[in-house]
C-alpha cells in the first residue's frame with residue numbers, strides 16, 4: 001500500500017480519460033467519472049492541493065465519419081455534443097472537476113505542436129510506410145491477435161475487432177513513426193521498480209506481458225483525412241488521435257505555456273477503463289520519457305459495466321443513459337450504487353433490482369433512517385439541544401478505526417472497500433440504537449444522563465459518517481450537515497480525522513427524507 005501523504009498540501013492531480021464525442025454518454029462513462037470524482041473529493045477534503053481534469057476527445061476518423069453521416073462538420077458536431085450531452089453529464093452525476101479540456105481548443109493544439117516538434121528535433125520520430133489493420137471504433141492500429149474472423153452475421157468471413165465486433169480497415173500509408181521500441185527496457189524497469197505504477201495487478205500483469213513480447217514503433221500520423229492537429233513540419237499529415245488525446249493530461253496543466261502551473265500539477269494519477277490501459281501504461285509513459293518529462297504517478301484500470309456479460313456500449317445498443325437512473329434515484333444513489341456494488345478494478349453487472357434493493361436497504365433504511373431517527377429523538381427529548389456529556393468510548397473507537405481504514409482503502413484505490421468499511425459504522429450505530437433503546441431510557445428520569453450520552457454519541461457518529469461520506473454522497477451529506485448544525489460545510493471537514501470532529505450544540509429536524517421512498521412504476 002502506498003504511504004499516506006505526510007503533508008496535507010501534497011499535490012494530487014487526477015484525470016479521467018477524455019471521452020469521444022461521437023455519441024452521448026452512457027452509465028459506463030459515468031462510472032469512470034464518479035470513481036474519479038470520489039477520489040478527487042476525498043483528497044480535497046484531506047487538504048491536498050487537488051486538481052481534477054476531465055474533457056473530450058474530438059479528433060480522428062470516428063468523429064469525422066459521424067459528423068459526415070449527420071451532414072455536418074466535425075467541429076460543429078463536437079460543439080453540439082459537448083454542450084448538449086457531455087457537459088450536462090457532469091451536472092447529472094455531480095462531478096466536481098476543476099477543468100474541462102477539449103482537444104480542439106487552441107491551448108491544447110498549440111502545446112501538442114510544441115511537444116511533437118521537440119520529439120522530432122530530438123530524433124524520436126522518423127517517416128516510414130505503415131501497412132496493417134486499423135479499427136476506427138478503437139482508433140487503434142491492430143495486430144492479428146486483436147482480431148477474429150466471424151463465421152456468421154453481417155460480417156461473415158471478415159476480420160473484425162474483438163472489442164467492437166466490426167470489420168477493421170486495411171491501411172497502407174506513408175506515416176510518421178515514434179521510436180517507441182527504444183523505450184521497451186525503460187518501461188519494463190518502470191513496472192519492476194514501481195509495482196504501483198499500473199494497478200490493479202491483473203492489468204499490470206497484462207501490460208508487462210504485452211511489453212515483454214517486444215514493442216514496435218508507433219505510427220503517429222495520418223494523411224488520408226485532415227480532421228486533426230497538423231504535423232508541424234508536414235501539413236499534409238495530422239497527428240494520430242491517441243497521440244493527440246493522451247497529451248491532454250499535460251496540455252491542460254500548462255505544458256509548453258505555463259511552467260509554474262505544470263510544475264505544480266504534473267505528474268497525475270490516471271483513472272481509465274481497462275480497455276484503454278495499454279495506451280496509458282505503455283504509449284503514454286514512452287512519450288513522456290522521450291520528452292524528458294515525469295511519467296504518471298499511477299494508472300488505474302477499472303473494470304467494465306456489463307450487460308448480458310458484455311461491455312455495455314452504445315455501438316452495441318446496450319447503453320443506458322445516466323439520467324434514466326438519476327431521475328428516479330438521484331445522483332447520490334447513482335454514485336453510491338456503482339462504487340459500492342462493484343469491486344473497483346473488476347467488471348460488474350448492473351441491474352435495476354439490485355439498485356432498488358441496495359437503495360432501500362443500505363441508503364434509505366441503513367443510513368437515512370438512522371440519521372433522521374437520531375435527530376428526531378434529540379429534538380423530542382432535548383428540544384434539539386445536543387447534550388454536553390462524555391461519549392461512549394466503544395462507538396468512538398469504531399469511528400476512529402473506520403476513519404483510518406477508509407482512508408487507507410482510498411489510497412489503495414479500493415473505493416468499494418472504503419464504503420464497506422464506512423458501512424460498518426452505519427451498522428454499529430444502528431445496533432447501538434437498537435440495544436440502548438433511547439425511547440425506553442426516556443421513560444425514566446433516572447436514566448436521563450444515560451439517554452443524554454447515548455444520543456450525544458449517536459449524533460457524533462452520524463457527523464463522522466457525514467464527513468466520511470461527503471465525497472460519495474455530496475448532496476445528502478450537505479443536507480444532513482445542515483440538520484446537524486455542523487460548522488462550515490461538510491466538504492470542508494478534514495476527512496483523515498473525521499472521528500475527531502468537535503460535535504454540535506443543536507440539531508434541527510430534517511425537512512425531508514434523505515432517501516425518499518421510490519414509488520414502483522409497475
Ligand code: MSP
Pocket residue numbers: 016017018019020027028029031032057245246247248271272273274275276303304305306311312313
Ligand atoms: N477517447 C478515448 C480516451 C482517450 S484518453 C486520453 C476513449 N473514449 S471513450 O469515450 O470510448 O471511453 C472513455 C472511458 O469510458 C474509458 O475509460 C472506457 O473504459 C469507459 N467506458 C466505456 N464503456 C464502459 C463500460 N461499459 N464500463 C465501464 N467503463 C466504460 O476511450
